[in-house]
Amino acid sequence: MTAKGLKDTDRTRDELYRKLPSVNELVLTPALEPSIAQFGRDRLVHAIRRSLKDLREEITAGAHSSQSLDERLGVIIERVNEQLRSGPRYSLRRVINASGVLLHTNLGRAPLSEAALAHLAEVASDYSNLELDLNTGTRSHRDVHVEDLLLSVLGAPEEESFRRGVVVVNNCAAATFLALNALAENREVVVSRGELVEIGGGFRIPEILQKSGAILREVGTTNRTRVADYEGAIREQSALLMRVHQSNFSIDGFTERPSLEELVSLSRTAGVPLFEDQGTGLVTDLDRFGVGDQPTLRDSIAKSVDLVAASGDKLLGGPQCGLLVGRRDLIARIRNNPLLRAFRVDKLTYAALEATLLEYLTGPTESIPLMRMLGTPADAIERRCRGIVEALGSNRLHAELMPVESVVGGGSAPGAKLGSYAVALVHTEFGAAELLGLLRKADPPIIARISDEKVIVDLRTVHPRSDAALRSALERL
Numbered sequence: 001m002t003a004k005g006l007k008d009t010d011r012t013r014d015e016l017y018r019k020l021p022s023v024n025e026l027v028l029t030p031a032l033e034p035s036i037a038q039f040g041r042d043r044l045v046h047a048i049r050r051s052l053k054d055l056r057e058e059i060t061a062g063a064h065s066s067q068s069l070d071e072r073l074g075v076i077i078e079r080v081n082e083q084l085r086s087g088p089r090y091s092l093r094r095v096i097n098a099s100g101v102l103l104h105t106n107l108g109r110a111p112l113s114e115a116a117l118a119h120l121a122e123v124a125s126d127y128s129n130l131e132l133d134l135n136t137g138t139r140s141h142r143d144v145h146v147e148d149l150l151l152s153v154l155g156a157p158e159e160e161s162f163r164r165g166v167v168v169v170n171n172c173a174a175a176t177f178l179a180l181n182a183l184a185e186n187r188e189v190v191v192s193r194g195e196l197v198e199i200g201g202g203f204r205i206p207e208i209l210q211k212s213g214a215i216l217r218e219v220g221t222t223n224r225t226r227v228a229d230y231e232g233a234i235r236e237q238s239a240l241l242m243r244v245h246q247s248n249f250s251i252d253g254f255t256e257r258p259s260l261e262e263l264v265s266l267s268r269t270a271g272v273p274l275f276e277d278q279g280t281g282l283v284t285d286l287d288r289f290g291v292g293d294q295p296t297l298r299d300s301i302a303k304s305v306d307l308v309a310a311s312g313d314k315l316l317g318g319p320q321c322g323l324l325v326g327r328r329d330l331i332a333r334i335r336n337n338p339l340l341r342a343f344r345v346d347k348l349t350y351a352a353l354e355a356t357l358l359e360y361l362t363g364p365t366e367s368i369p370l371m372r373m374l375g376t377p378a379d380a381i382e383r384r385c386r387g388i389v390e391a392l393g394s395n396r397l398h399a400e401l402m403p404v405e406s407v408v409g410g411g412s413a414p415g416a417k418l419g420s421y422a423v424a425l426v427h428t429e430f431g432a433a434e435l436l437g438l439l440r441k442a443d444p445p446i447i448a449r450i451s452d453e454k455v456i457v458d459l460r461t462v463h464p465r466s467d468a469a470l471r472s473a474l475e476r477l
């Protein structure tokens, strides 16, 4: 687009924004007087705000000409009244994820299992023993509800010399920050230059380290770091050796990185604990799903890493939280840190986490939605897509079956692809971007993607119970 073209669209958009009435003008419209009497002024103002916000967003998205906006403004009073009559609408809503991205951060990452939802509803509906020991009647701490369970799920061996504990916080970013602050404030943390990564959403390892008060000691190079590099950097001020999972990218070619075992062994000899930001929280091997070799949390525990941080809502498939699993003495120092009070999570999180972890023990893990989506064979998805394609009889919407690849997403398994199937859509009147926007306006909203001018509706990430809703939304296009 030329600079002039850009200015033109900006100018038309400004003109369109200026056409929008103010909230006050609408409140004073005589036609809305009965609504004030019936619903009250505050609810009317809220409904007006929402209607204007919708229009503003449509203008921003380039969905309006001067004429189409006039048409919408002509019916705005009816729309406001409609909204008031249909009752308050939630802002945070369930959506159908047809993007084929299993862990989509914008879509709330992992959906919860039925058991997690049931446990969460029960615990939240009344008081709970969140911090009360029912045996003694004395105060306890929240982590007892998941500590033994998580250690069992991770297959942690019971050695007296290496007892482990668990701390749950808001997310993995908080877990990493807290660990660094509690264990390495004003002291050095040795990290490979190949692992000074940005995870996404502004989470950059060097910045987190600095904010935590720890001092970064970089070793090696971007592509090659050896055990000897870590060894050479260890001195009096060293508080931790740190390993960061390269979760959202991969580097190929002339590369070298010590194995976890080598780092554990160095950490033992040097007497400097090893902290791993494992990130994904993956419990079981993903190889069986054809996603390739991904490091697991279980593996880190088996290799006796001193302290590991992971997410609860990535490949573990649970609620948003951060897990710290490690040596008792390190966990005790973390628990004594005043920042823990700021990062702790509520009973809802513990309930959902406990139920999710129990499912790993009682199996089959397909009851965890993420595991079910990973394990669904492509031909089962193909059948569902075919059913939808054959049911669509519109001559304005052309739908066809298309083989596609789903991705794990959420910065969890870079490059990993899962063979899947999609319904590919082309409309005679709407372009792909418009069609995508119409699907977002469906109820429930449908989130798809565009490839080659077609709208791709990947069913791997859609629960089969949503197929009917999806089909009827497509039928209305």
Ligand SMILES: *Cc1c(COP(=O)(O)O)cnc(C)c1O
Pocket: 171, 172, 173, 174, 199, 203, 244, 245, 246, 247, 248, 277, 278, 279, 280, 310, 311, 312, 314, 321, 322, 410, 411, 412
């Ligand atoms: C995702 C990720 C994080 C951040 O996890 P959140 O739970 O989103 O805070 C940190 N480190 C690694 C290695 C990750 O993959």
